Amino acid sequence: MFTGIVETTGKVISLEKKKSNLEIGIECSFVNELKKGQSVAHNGVCLTLENIKGQGTRDKGQYTVTAVKETLDKTNLVKLKIGDVINLERSLKVGDRLDGHFVQGHVDCTAEVKSIKKEKGSWLFKFQVSNTKSQVSSLIINKGSICINGISLTVVDVENSIFSVAIIPHTFKHTNFSSLKKGDAVNIEYDVLGKHIQKIISNQSV
Numbered sequence: 196m197f198t199g200i201v202e203t204t205g206k207v208i209s210l211e212k213k214k215s216n217l218e219i220g221i222e223c224s225f226v227n228e229l230k231k232g233q234s235v236a237h238n239g240v241c242l243t244l245e246n247i248k249g250q251g252t253r254d255k256g257q258y259t260v261t262a263v264k265e266t267l268d269k270t271n272l273v274k275l276k277i278g279d280v281i282n283l284e285r286s287l288k289v290g291d292r293l294d295g296h297f298v299q300g301h302v303d304c305t306a307e308v309k310s311i312k313k314e315k316g317s318w319l320f321k322f323q324v325s326n327t328k329s330q331v332s333s334l335i336i337n338k339g340s341i342c343i344n345g346i347s348l349t350v351v352d353v354e355n356s357i358f359s360v361a362i363i364p365h366t367f368k369h370t371n372f373s374s375l376k377k378g379d380a381v382n383i384e385y386d387v388l389g390k391h392i393q394k395i396i397s398n399q400s401v
Contacts, residue, residue, distance in 0.1 A: 196287045197236045199295035199340075199347025201370050205237075207279045208257060215264040218245075219275065223283055226256025234300070235260070236284040238371070239345030239382045240270050241300025270302045271344075271380040280371040282345040295347025296340040302382040303390075306343070308375055309357060318362040319351070320375070324383060331356045333393055334385040342384040346370055 202225065209220030221237070226249055229235075233244045242260035249256025267273040275281070287293070306322040322343070324331045335341060335353045341360070342348070348360045367373050375381070 197241070197284050197295075197298040197300055197345070198287055198291075198293055199239075199298045199342045199345065200284065201282045201346055201366075202284050204280045204369070204371060205283050207275050207277055207281060209259075210275060210277060213261070215267075217262045217267055217272065217275075218259055219262060219272070220257055220259050221281065221283075222255050222257045224255055225283075225285075226250055226258060229258060229285075234286045236282075236286075236298070236300045236345045238271060238282050239298070239300060239342050239384055240266060240272060240302055242266075266302075269304065270382050271305055274380060280374055282370050284345055296342075297387055298342045298345070298347060298384060299387055300345075301384060303385050304383050305380045306383050308377050308379045308381065310377060311375070314361075316364065318367055318372070319359055320362060320372070321357055321359045322381065322383075323357050331358070334389050336389075339389070340386045342382075342386075344371060344381045346372070 203223060205221040205223035208222045211218040229244055229247055231244055234241050235244060245259045247258040262272045304325050306324045309321040309323050312319040335350055335358050337350055337353060339350050340347060341350055351359045351361050362372050
């Protein structure tokens with residue numbers, strides 16, 4: 196379980212196809228605090244740490260994770276290139292403050308960046324969701340929570356399959372939002388509470 200508050204960014208240093216899976220090498224600043232088997236959100240995708248290198252040194256260490264075919268089919272990890280910046284968050288500790296919202300690290304779909312507008316002191320990003328209009332209208336609500344590339348954000352507006360979020364300077368500077376451009380794909384995780392409510396309502400209507 197995560198909160199959608201990105202701790203740091205990492206850099207993709209290796210990509211190796213292994214049958215239908217993809218092994219991803221990440222360089223980041225908190226490797227000394229990691230251990231094998233931990234869960235870390237990568238652009239909002241929960242992945243398990245495997246090999247860890249560089250612990251105990253002053254330089255940035257590195258580790259590997261594996262994304263299986265199901266993950267590659269539903270997320271933007273399949274489009275990663277060496278040198279890409281990726282948002283990272285370790286799992287939530289019991290007793291910590293919940294600054295974002297409950298995020299599972301289970302991406303529902305991707306969305307495309309439709310426009311980026313710089314405003315006074317912020318940026319307005321518009322996204323078009325790749326799955327059906329009915330899902331968007333029922334799971335994304337004005338001023339509701341949504342997770343984009345692992346970042347907990349508040350929806351500004353939603354119309355049909357397009358919704359917008361406002362990005363403050365801190366988020367823009369400390370996440371990979373600063374490298375996004377029109378046409379890029381981002382990972383979307385809907386609010387888990389909204390998904391449960393939708394499931395209950397749909398079962399009642401059967």
